[in-house]
Amino acid sequence: xxxxxxxxxxxxxxxxxxxxxxxxxxxxxxxxxxxxxxxxxxxxxxxxxxxxxxxxxxxxxxxxxxxxxxxxxxxxxxxxxxxxxxxxxxxxxxxxxxxxxxxxxxxxxxxxxxxxxxxxxxxxxxxxxxxxxxxxxxxxxxxxxxxxxxxxxxxxxxxxxxxxxxxxxxxxxxxxxxxxxxxxxxxxxxxxxxxxxxxxxxxxxxxxxxxxxxxxxxxxxxxxxxxxxxxxxxxxxxxxxxxxxx
Amino acid sequence: xxxxxxxxxxxxxxxxxxxxxxxxxxxxxxxxxxxxxxxxxxxxxxxxxxxxxxxxxxxxxxxxxxxxxxxxxxxxxxxxxxxxxxxxxxxxxxxxxxxxxxxxxxxxxxxxxxxxxxxxxxxxxxxxxxxxxxxxxxxxxxxxxxxxxxxxxxxxxxxxxxxxxxxxxxxxxxxxxxxxxxxxxxxxxxxxxxxxxxxxxxxxxxxxxxxxxxxxxxxxxxxxxxxxxxxxxxxxxxxxxxxxxx
DNA sequence: CGTAATTTGTACGTATGTATG
DNA sequence: TCATACATACGTACAAATTAC
Numbered sequence: 001x002x003x004x005x006x007x008x009x010x011x012x013x014x015x016x017x018x019x020x021x022x023x024x025x026x027x028x029x030x031x032x033x034x035x036x037x038x039x040x041x042x043x044x045x046x047x048x049x050x051x052x053x054x055x056x057x058x059x060x061x062x063x064x065x066x067x068x069x070x071x072x073x074x075x076x077x078x079x080x081x082x083x084x085x086x087x088x089x090x091x092x093x094x095x096x097x098x099x100x101x102x103x104x105x106x107x108x109x110x111x112x113x114x115x116x117x118x119x120x121x122x123x124x125x126x127x128x129x130x131x132x133x134x135x136x137x138x139x140x141x142x143x144x145x146x147x148x149x150x151x152x153x154x155x156x157x158x159x160x161x162x163x164x165x166x167x168x169x170x171x172x173x174x175x176x177x178x179x180x181x182x183x184x185x186x187x188x189x190x191x192x193x194x195x196x197x198x199x200x201x202x203x204x205x206x207x208x209x210x211x212x213x214x215x216x217x218x219x220x221x222x223x224x225x226x227x228x229x230x231x232x233x234x235x236x237x238x239x240x241x242x243x244x245x246x
Numbered sequence: 247x248x249x250x251x252x253x254x255x256x257x258x259x260x261x262x263x264x265x266x267x268x269x270x271x272x273x274x275x276x277x278x279x280x281x282x283x284x285x286x287x288x289x290x291x292x293x294x295x296x297x298x299x300x301x302x303x304x305x306x307x308x309x310x311x312x313x314x315x316x317x318x319x320x321x322x323x324x325x326x327x328x329x330x331x332x333x334x335x336x337x338x339x340x341x342x343x344x345x346x347x348x349x350x351x352x353x354x355x356x357x358x359x360x361x362x363x364x365x366x367x368x369x370x371x372x373x374x375x376x377x378x379x380x381x382x383x384x385x386x387x388x389x390x391x392x393x394x395x396x397x398x399x400x401x402x403x404x405x406x407x408x409x410x411x412x413x414x415x416x417x418x419x420x421x422x423x424x425x426x427x428x429x430x431x432x433x434x435x436x437x438x439x440x441x442x443x444x445x446x447x448x449x450x451x452x453x454x455x456x457x458x459x460x461x462x463x464x465x466x467x468x469x470x471x472x473x474x475x476x477x478x479x480x481x482x483x484x485x486x487x488x489x490x491x492x
Numbered sequence: 493c494g495t496a497a498t499t500t501g502t503a504c505g506t507a508t509g510t511a512t513g
Numbered sequence: 514t515c516a517t518a519c520a521t522a523c524g525t526a527c528a529a530a531t532t533a534c
Contacts (some may be wrong), residue, residue, distance in 0.1 A: 012530085014502075038518055051502095051503065052503060052504080190492075215521070216486070240436040294522080295522060296523090314500065316501060316531080317500060
């Protein structure tokens with residue numbers, strides 16, 4: 001019988017290095033877009049072989065944490081690297097249709113106390129201050145998506161002091177990554193149906209009671225920290241919302 | 247000035263080996279779950295080093311084409327390996343809710359001529375024979391999803407001769423992979439809203455006109471071949487459809 | 493139950509090619 | 514032109530898991 005308490009798994013050298021690199025990224029010491037030390041430097045600094053450094057780095061490349069350019073270096077990856085589908089609402093008539101390009105209309109940002117549901121989903125205390133960001137997405141002069149985002153104030157200081165144009169070009173992910181160094185790592189969504197109330201019907205220019213596609217979403221950044229809770233309502237009479245799993 | 251016509255990119259050895267392995271998988275020579283030759287055998291057979299074989303194999307592991315077990319061997323991967331979210335409709339009340347386990351009711355399979363839209367999405371000729379599979383998914387004795395799938399006959403011979411129980415346990419992906427060796431590699435979806443007509447209202451036990459979540463889907467197997475076109479309608483008053491992007 | 497053979501996993505080292513600035 | 518950095522390819526040795534004997 002084996003007396004040893006429990007089999008002690010030896011932790012590989014490349015894995016330890018991987019954790020060190022991950023920490024430097026998640027702590028914000030190395031920000032998205034910046035270069036990390038070269039293979040040779042990491043190799044001598046940590047006293048491991050080049051091959052081991054390569055293995056640790058390539059694992060993080062596959063996780064979307066890093067990307068490499070031959071002759072230039074190794075860089076910290078951001079949102080767009082991780083998954084193309086995160087970059088935007090994708091609306092189309094059919095599978096072979098071209099993707100609609102949406103125009104974003106900024107509809108105000110304000111500081112609010114977190115509601116029960118927002119607090120739960122963003123993993124913050126009740127009544128903790130949150131930013132509430134409202135936007136409307138237009139497809140060729142027609143409003144098609146109404147969206148309301150909640151973002152913790154402690155992560156995004158002075159978000160309400162940013163110029164409104166910042167919320168109208170590019171995705172919110174890109175903006176937050178550029179301004180605060182936090183990329184989107186993963187993303188949960190719940191799809192349902194909701195009838196348009198008076199406010200939605202006004203903003204989306206549809207009759208009250210029109211059935212809308214509702215998307216509730218929580219986005220996570222490093223360390224599985226939720227950093228955006230969003231509720232969207234979409235008009236899907238002409239175009240529908242596209243998702244791809246590759 | 248450089249006179250050479252265009253820079254001829256040298257194709258790496260590991261990449262060529264990768265293509266050979268990929269062909270053996272996609273042609274069905276090595277089926278999901280089966281073992282492929284060992285590193286040593288591939289190394290001597292193709293006259294390359296073990297390290298090069300390892301690199302080719304690991305690339306296919308990351309692509310979801312293969313998986314490895316230390317001491318046992320390297321095996322061809324299937325649907326479940328690729329993406330957990332492909333395994334099922336996932337319905338829940340909220341993000342922190344437990345996932346509902348759905349019971350599948352088989353509602354008949356028949357041979358039909360492809361309609362225009364089915365033919366387009368499945369990339370087959372007009373009037374080509376397709377199987378039409380109808381199922382209803384129950385959440386605790388209550389019907390919540392009505393679904394209709396179209397599958398090309400040329401890929402799934404005698405699918406209508408299979409015992410109905412085959413369509414009621416496990417996912418359709420798993421069944422098709424087990425019976426025909428074709429796993430699901432990728433997946434496109436369009437989300438919209440649809441009012442229940444007489445047929446839907448009867449099957450889903452909701453009043454006519456109830457707004458339903460509609461999901462139109464095309465699934466692809468090896469070589470980007472579409473192999474299932476599915477239309478689903480979901481009742482989302484209590485539970486909604488969950489999707490995760492990792 | 494241990495032993496041996498097989499197979500993958502880890503870690504090291506070296507040499508050379510290719511891209512960047 | 515040159516130094517730097519990543520990419521490819523080879524090789525070796527040993528560890529760890531599995532299976533059959």
